Amino acid sequence: AQSVSQHNHHVILSEAASLELGCNYSYGGTVNLFWYVQYPGQHLQLLLKYFSGDPLVKGIKGFEAEFIKSKFSFNLRKPSVQWSDTAEYFCAVIITGGGNKLTFGTGTQLKVEL
Amino acid sequence: SAVISQKPSRDICQRGTSLTIQCQVDSQVTMMFWYRQQPGQSLTLIATANQGSEATYESGFVIDKFPISRPNLTFSTLTVSNMSPEDSSIYLCSVEASKGNEQYFGPGTRLTVT
Numbered sequence: 424a425q426s427v428s429q430h431n432h433h434v435i436l437s438e439a440a441s442l443e444l445g446c447n448y449s450y451g452g453t454v455n456l457f458w459y460v461q462y463p464g465q466h467l468q469l470l471l472k473y474f475s476g477d478p479l480v481k482g483i484k485g486f487e488a489e490f491i492k493s494k495f496s497f498n499l500r501k502p503s504v505q506w507s508d509t510a511e512y513f514c515a516v517i518i519t520g521g522g523n524k525l526t527f528g529t530g531t532q533l534k535v536e537l
Numbered sequence: 538s539a540v541i542s543q544k545p546s547r548d549i550c551q552r553g554t555s556l557t558i559q560c561q562v563d564s565q566v567t568m569m570f571w572y573r574q575q576p577g578q579s580l581t582l583i584a585t586a587n588q589g590s591e592a593t594y595e596s597g598f599v600i601d602k603f604p605i606s607r608p609n610l611t612f613s614t615l616t617v618s619n620m621s622p623e624d625s626s627i628y629l630c631s632v633e634a635s636k637g638n639e640q641y642f643g644p645g646t647r648l649t650v651t
């Protein structure tokens with residue numbers, strides 16, 4: 424069965440710092456990759472997704488992620504974080520043709536300090 | 538995107554009782570999903586619910602414990618039966634977007650079993 428690993432469980436950054444959250448998955452076939460974000464008191468929201476094509480995908484609020492197939496990775500980045508980016512971030516994977524089952528990572532709690 | 542509501546938003550229940558959680562979507566969708574997020578853990582898929590057919594349960598989840606109904610294309614219920622404190626979790630429903638594999642999530646139901 425596929426699994427998703429997020430290496431950082433808690434990250435604390437100052438405003439304007441750069442962010443990179445790691446995500447690795449364990450499946451050798453074709454996958455769709457997602458980053459979801461949950462702001463305090465809000466629903467899970469889709470931040471960005473990768474299905475095919477350009478491995479560098481851009482999402483909302485200045486976030487981007489790069490799919491590196493050889494490393495089974497899909498790391499999330501943002502050049503300059505803001506206080507409003509404080510949230511929990513989840514990486515998730517769907518195996519294409521595998522019944523649309525989303526497998527989530529354990530999540531990373533990001534706190535951005537002023 | 539779809540707008541998803543869940544009822545109740547939270548509940549405190551006694552062990553041995555059952556709770557039915559409702560999920561309502563503002564548009565017709567084929568696939569609905571139920572997830573569980575236990576304290577400090579990631580989201581785990583319980584089952585996939587398609588209208589007009591039996592729900593498909595993931596390993597570790599059974600119909601007797603988590604019966605699901607899907608009477609139409611905009612509504613589903615999940616019942617947590619014969620509850621124990623280990624069932625204390627957030628339960629979320631999601632729907633698949635009309636295009637692609639991305640999913641939209643409801644606000645969740647926070648269940649505490651005493």
